[in-house]
Amino acid sequence: MCGISGVFSKENLEITKDIISKVNNVAKHRGPDAENYFFKNNFAFGHRRLSIIDLSSVSDQPFNMFGCTIVYNGEIFNYIEIRQELLGKGYQFQTESDTEVVLASYKEWGVECVDKFNGMWAFCIYDESQGKFFCSRDRFGIKPFYFIDNPQYFAFGSEVKQLLTLLPEHKANKKVLAEFIVGNEDYHEETFFENIFKLLPGYNLEFDLSEKSIKKWKYYEVKRIEVPKDFDGCLKKYRTLFESSIELRLRSDVKVGTCLSGGLDSSAIASLASAQYFKQTNQKFLSIHAKSFEKETDESYYANLVAENAGLDMFTVEPDKFSFSDVLEKVIQIQGEPFGGPSIVMQYFVFEEAAKQKITVMLDGQGGDETLIGYDSYFNMYLSTIPIVRSLIKYFNPSRKSLFRVNLKFAFFLRKFNGIIKRKLHKKRFSFLNESYFNRIDHTLIFDEALKHCKNDFLFQKFEMEHGIQKLLRYEDRNSMYHGIESRLPFLDHRLVEYSLSLPLAFKLKDNETKHILREMMVGNVPDEVIYRKDKKGFEAPSSFWNQYISESSRNISDSKILKDMIVGDMPKNKALEWRLANIAAWEKAFNVII
Known part of the structure; x- marks a missing residue:
């Protein structure tokens, strides 16, 4: 997990260290362990390293081999298996890192190398012989890749904030702002800033250095696969894939822990990961829980049940309403773009506590709802069939x-x-x-x-995987990486995603119960009170904080030039809408955004 950057001058101007270091060091929190650069004529790469696999400096990036140079953010969890395959083809390796495996894979299989990867990634490879940059983003967009393509530059980075350093002004994207107000964002490559784009999940991008042009293509789409006909057969296979996903995501040369909300998804991961981790290390697995100071949003009872049952060493953070107010402006800076609710702030506290416990890798449950029909509103979606x-x-x-x-x-x-x-x-x-x-x-x-x-449950779940989860992954990446933590998501192993979406609907939704197959799988591993609870919350923020923030934001809202331009009539009383308006105003102020 790292921060990457690159700047190519289309006007054939030298990219100095001053230019690239400004872009690179905006993301210094993403890589506190090393800072390095690569310069070549009219372009430069920058890299900030967070060491996870092979902690030695020989694995620092930008990494050069086979006439190629790479800057890479993420982890290829099956790098050991790919490495063995490449050794069988005569390749030799200088490091123990997955970075070298990515470059060797590109050398062997070209742009199709990404089909081999099980993991999360965003990278750019400079291929000198081909005179191009080859860029790729993982299947579901866990890792970010932002870019600019204008008459002066082709540039890229891990965070939108990095690219703001290259723009003379920070102009708001009216289309994305309107979609945010409607409650709809991250469906396309545009961002909240004009002229800054994101490479979509499951897409590759090539930049031709001589033509100074880009082309993009989709390399991955969730496909339906064959699954057993009977429930017991499906359950057995699901457990095998889920445990394999966790096993791969425990690979690390640094301390690993997990988020634990007290809900089913995080409890399943924590329980199975704890057993695997203890077997590997003979040590307790660490978990972080965020306790709400309001009874109606507090899940600590369930988290404690899981921790005791699984033998977890659980650390609890309990922010009060003053803590929320103190960090909110910081979280807006961290996110770089507006976000839709205070649960993102609660997530910040979880990763802050993990950093205090010197945990560098955290497992989390993103993707469980999308792959197993976990949201209550999916019942209404099912009616549409x-x-x-x-x-x-x-x-x-x-x-x-x-x-x-x-x-x-x-x-x-x-x-x-x-x-x-x-x-x-x-x-x-x-x-x-x-x-x-x-x-x-x-x-x-x-x-x-x-x-x-x-038309069917597979297609509407596929649609949700391609559209609905993107903003959640953005929030997770920014909050974790700000604290120098790599977040890993077992439910988003592509093998498990395809298998889950291909399961018969009755195995996921049964007797008014969502995630049926996961609940049945965890019987005996997770307390029944957690398995069969219906009051889903997640890391939910105290409701009083909503009202407090909206009240305290009145000045920002009244001073906002964007909102004065956007709002022309009386608004309905709606807490979620008021939060979004307040968030836009705070974002405008934080990043000097103009209309």
């Missing part, structure tokens, strides 16, 4: 001027059989938005795309 309901949805298809979050979960939540389905969603719901913002969202196009992917 019924022919008569599909017909009704088509009849009440919202117009281009309608307001709704163009996300399957929310779209079908709004269409529950409580009378809402009898009326269309009209623009008046967002009448407070300036037309110049609202008209940039193509609501109908996205709705039709969602409806197309709702």
Whole structure:
């Protein structure tokens, strides 16, 4: 896990150390262990290293071999197996790192090397013989890759903040802001800043150094695979894949721990990882829990049950409302872009505590809900697979001027059989938005795309994996990396994702119970009170903090030039909407954003 950067001058100007170091060191928190550079004519690479595998300096980057130079962020968890395959082909290795395995894989298999990888990555390889940069981002977008492509530069970095150093002004992207207000973001390559883009998950990018042009292509798409017909067979295979995913993600030369909210996903990971870790090291596995000071959002009872049952060494952080206020501006700086709720702040405290305990790798449960129909609103999505309901949805298809979050979960939540389905969603719901913002969202196009992917449970889960999880991964990456911690996500092993999505719906959703196969698998490993609980929370922030933050942000909101331009009418009273407006105002101030 590291921070990467690169700047190529299209005007054939020298990229000095002053230029590249400014870009690179904005992300110095991502790599506290080493700082290095590579210079070549009119371009330069920068790298900040967080040492995880092979801690020696010989594995520092930029790394040169086979006439190629790489800057790389992430981990290839199956690097040992790939290394063995390459040794059989006559390759020799100078280090024990996965970085060298990535370069050797590129040498052997070219751009198809990414098909071999089980992991998370964002990298750029300078291929001198081909006169190109080959860039890639992992299948689900766990690791970030941002870029600029303008008449002056092609440049890239791990965080959007790095690329701001190359722009004369920080201009807001009205389209993305409008989508954020609607409750919909991270569906495409645009960011909250004009002229800064992200490489989409499962995509490769090539930059031709002589033509000074880029091309992008999708190399991965979730596919349906064959699974056993019977539940017991499916359960056995699911356990095998899940345990294999955890085993791979425990590979490390530094201390490993896990997040533990008290929910099913984190409890499953913590329990199985603890058993594997103790078997490997004869030591207790470490876990971090965030305790809420409000009873209704506190999950510490369940976390303690899991920790005691699994023999975990659990550390608990309990931020008060003053702690939230103190770190909120810092979290906005860390994230670099607006975020939709205070749970992101709670997540910050978890990784802060992990850093205090000198944990460098943390497991977490992102992806469990998306792969196993874990959200309550998935019940409403399932209704859409019924022919008569599909017909009704088509009849009440919202117009281009309608307001709704163009996300399957929310779209079908709004269409529950409580009378809402009898009326269309009209623009008046967002009448407070300036037309110049609202008209940039193509609501109908996205709705039709969602409806197309709702023919069966596999397709609407696939749609959610490709669209709904991206912002969660962005939040996780920024919070963990700010504290010099690599976050690893066992549920997002691509083998497990494809298997989970291919399971019969009845094995995931049964008797009003989500994640059925995971619950059954964890019987005997996790306390029943956790397995069968229905009050899902996650690392949820105290509700009083919402109101406090919104109240304290009134000055920022009234001073915001962006909001003055965006808001033209009276807004409805809505806590989530008010949070988003306050967050935009704080982001505008933090990064000197202009309209």
